[in-house]
Amino acid sequence: MFALAGVGLNVMFGYTGLLNFGHVGSLLVGGYGTAITVNLGGSLWLGILVGMTAAVVLGLVYGLPTLRLREDYLAIVTIAAAEILRLLTRSSALEPLTQGVFGIQKFADEFYELNPFPRGSYGIWRITWDANTLWAIVVGWLVVALSVWFVWALTRAPWGRVLKAIREDEDAARSLGKNVFGYKLQSLAIGGAIGSLAGIFFAVQTQSVNPDSFQPLFTFLAYAVVILGGPGRVLGPVVGSILFWFLLSFTEAILRQAVSAGFIPDWLLNAQEVAAVRWILVGLGLMLLMTYRPQGLFGSREETLIDAR
Amino acid sequence: MPAELLADTQPVPGVPKPDPVLVADGVNRHFGGLVAVDIDHLEVQRGAITGLIGPNGAGKTTLFNLLTGFDTPNGGTWAFSGRALAGLPAYRVARLGMVRTFQLTKALMRLTLMENMKLGATGQSGESAIGALLPWRWRQQEKEIEARAEVLLERFTLADMRDEFAGTLSGGQRKLLELARALMVEPALIMLDEPMAGVNPALTESLLVHIKGLRDEGMSVVFIEHDMDVIMDISDWIVVMAEGKLIAEGRPADVAANPAVIDAYLGRHHGEAATPGLGTGAVGERPDEDGDG
Numbered sequence: 295m296f297a298l299a300g301v302g303l304n305v306m307f308g309y310t311g312l313l314n315f316g317h318v319g320s321l322l323v324g325g326y327g328t329a330i331t332v333n334l335g336g337s338l339w340l341g342i343l344v345g346m347t348a349a350v351v352l353g354l355v356y357g358l359p360t361l362r363l364r365e366d367y368l369a370i371v372t373i374a375a376a377e378i379l380r381l382l383t384r385s386s387a388l389e390p391l392t393q394g395v396f397g398i399q400k401f402a403d404e405f406y407e408l409n410p411f412p413r414g415s416y417g418i419w420r421i422t423w424d425a426n427t428l429w430a431i432v433v434g435w436l437v438v439a440l441s442v443w444f445v446w447a448l449t450r451a452p453w454g455r456v457l458k459a460i461r462e463d464e465d466a467a468r469s470l471g472k473n474v475f476g477y478k479l480q481s482l483a484i485g486g487a488i489g490s491l492a493g494i495f496f497a498v499q500t501q502s503v504n505p506d507s508f509q510p511l512f513t514f515l516a517y518a519v520v521i522l523g524g525p526g527r528v529l530g531p532v533v534g535s536i537l538f539w540f541l542l543s544f545t546e547a548i549l550r551q552a553v554s555a556g557f558i559p560d561w562l563l564n565a566q567e568v569a570a571v572r573w574i575l576v577g578l579g580l581m582l583l584m585t586y587r588p589q590g591l592f593g594s595r596e597e598t599l600i601d602a603r
Numbered sequence: 604m605p606a607e608l609l610a611d612t613q614p615v616p617g618v619p620k621p622d623p624v625l626v627a628d629g630v631n632r633h634f635g636g637l638v639a640v641d642i643d644h645l646e647v648q649r650g651a652i653t654g655l656i657g658p659n660g661a662g663k664t665t666l667f668n669l670l671t672g673f674d675t676p677n678g679g680t681w682a683f684s685g686r687a688l689a690g691l692p693a694y695r696v697a698r699l700g701m702v703r704t705f706q707l708t709k710a711l712m713r714l715t716l717m718e719n720m721k722l723g724a725t726g727q728s729g730e731s732a733i734g735a736l737l738p739w740r741w742r743q744q745e746k747e748i749e750a751r752a753e754v755l756l757e758r759f760t761l762a763d764m765r766d767e768f769a770g771t772l773s774g775g776q777r778k779l780l781e782l783a784r785a786l787m788v789e790p791a792l793i794m795l796d797e798p799m800a801g802v803n804p805a806l807t808e809s810l811l812v813h814i815k816g817l818r819d820e821g822m823s824v825v826f827i828e829h830d831m832d833v834i835m836d837i838s839d840w841i842v843v844m845a846e847g848k849l850i851a852e853g854r855p856a857d858v859a860a861n862p863a864v865i866d867a868y869l870g871r872h873h874g875e876a877a878t879p880g881l882g883t884g885a886v887g888e889r890p891d892e893d894g895d896g
Binding site for chain 1: 671673692693694695697698702703704705709710711712713714718721722723725727729730731732734735736738741745784785787788
């Protein structure tokens with residue numbers, strides 16, 4: 295899910311240089327678009343289509359009024375828009391549609407009916423999944439691979455070159471006959487559509503959507519993922535997300551073991567505090583990475599050293 | 604050739620040219636109470652090098668911005684090769700063949716020289732999102748563009764650095780790159796905003812040769828410059844602005860002798876000691892950045 299969200303964000307931020315702080319909004323409309331459609335009697339596939347379309351529309355709505363302004367306005371508008379969307383889905387006025395704070399559950403049975411894996415437990419070494427989880431994981435990574443391929447195909451083409459030119463200097467792109475506004479809209483729409491896939495996948499996998507899963511924090515975690523992997527690199531966000539989760543669960547596992555084995559005295563850290571401390575460590579890791587490898591894992595050192603203006 | 608074409612043209616502001624490529628009428632731009640540009644009538648001769656000069660703050664860059672669609676005037680009409688441009692966005696103006704460069708060079712730093720160049724080509728089918736997914740349709744075109752870029756890079760002595768990031772170039776090389784990139788658009792009229800600013804004398808010399816070469820190929824050139832030696836050397840025609848207005852026009856010799864021009868540079872409101880004297884061939888300082896617009 296983070297990988298997908300990161301891939302979408304990378305199109306906007308890494309390639310076009312657009313600061314979209316409301317990326318979670320695309321996830322929300324994706325997830326809710328799917329859930330509501332199914333709830334109203336549509337099929338899941340129609341729901342996914344609706345969710346993606348809604349995210350494209352959302353991208354255009356973000357862009358149309360703000361893209362002619364300076365880029366910081368886009369950041370402000372998008373973060374506000376994503377919050378408005380979240381609060382709207384929570385609100386009692388829309389409860390018949392969104393079921394308010396309780397969210398919508400059990401709408402993805404169609405997805406699991408397609409599960410080709412027989413019931414049972416699958417796993418490598420000591421990590422095991424049940425058949426449904428395995429199915430979700432497989433499909434999830436397929437979707438990631440597909441969207442990565444899509445972004446790769448787009449960005450290696452002249453289209454991607456124009457996006458990068460806009461990131462560097464939009465006036466220069468304009469002076470060479472490129473419709474900067476149009477390209478930014480396309481970037482927002484495509485980034486939004488890929489982001490919505492993340493929302494849809496999350497919704498389908500957990501069989502539930504809930505307004506509070508779509509907190510603004512998520513957008514910033516997605517930025518962390520993109521920056522970790524190296525913005526403007528096709529595989530960057532995928533690797534970034536793997537690393538991000540690795541950091542999170544690895545530090546947690548180590549700390550828990552250390553606490554229970556008594557290596558860390560109880561007054562310093564107890565089992566309940568581990569969850570909070572691992573975020574601190576992840577933050578520390580991010581800071582170290584930014585200091586010693588500011589280009590991200592995949593970025594080129596040379597590229598970051600060049601002052602963009 | 605262009606000099607002869609303009610031989611019979613009277614050196615008065617707003618004079619009609621035998622074959623104008625660009626005609627502006629009543630173009631004006633206010634910033635609050637300040638009148639930045641107010642041009643009654645201006646014609647630019649096709650196939651000639653037109654120098655646009657004027658003291659700092661005369662509105663030269665603003666005029667460039669207005670004519671190329673980067674800024675919107677408060678009023679007026681202007682036409683490029685007979686096509687009215689008012690209200691057209693900058694990218695459309697560029698596609699019509701009227702391309703500009705910038706005073707503060709806009710090399711695309713984190714793109715290689717080759718990518719910079721290829722960006723300049725217009726009408727690329729791979730630049731639409733759908734076209735981009737059909738590589739077999741843009742591969743051939745990409746090769747042709749690359750060949751064209753190669754020739755231009757060679758001509759501007761940048762070919763050795765084709766795969767370097769533009770950000771690694773020196774200031775002067777960036778100017779060359781920007782000029783070469785603008786040529787990828789295959790413009791009929793190229794508008795250069797201080798192409799020599801901050802460029803060392805040797806490079807200035809080669810830029811001059813390049814600009815003359817463009818004219819000899821039939822391109823029209825308009826350029827803003829502060830270095831009087833340069834202006835007098837390569838301009839076929841000089842247009843002088845001060846305080847947003849056209850105050851003089853003419854061949855280099857006419858302008859150098861024009862008392863209104865000397866006034867604008869040295870006289871009344873503009874007491875800048877460093878401004879070069881006209882016609883004496885003296886070189887003043889070359890500000891990298893002036894306060895136009």
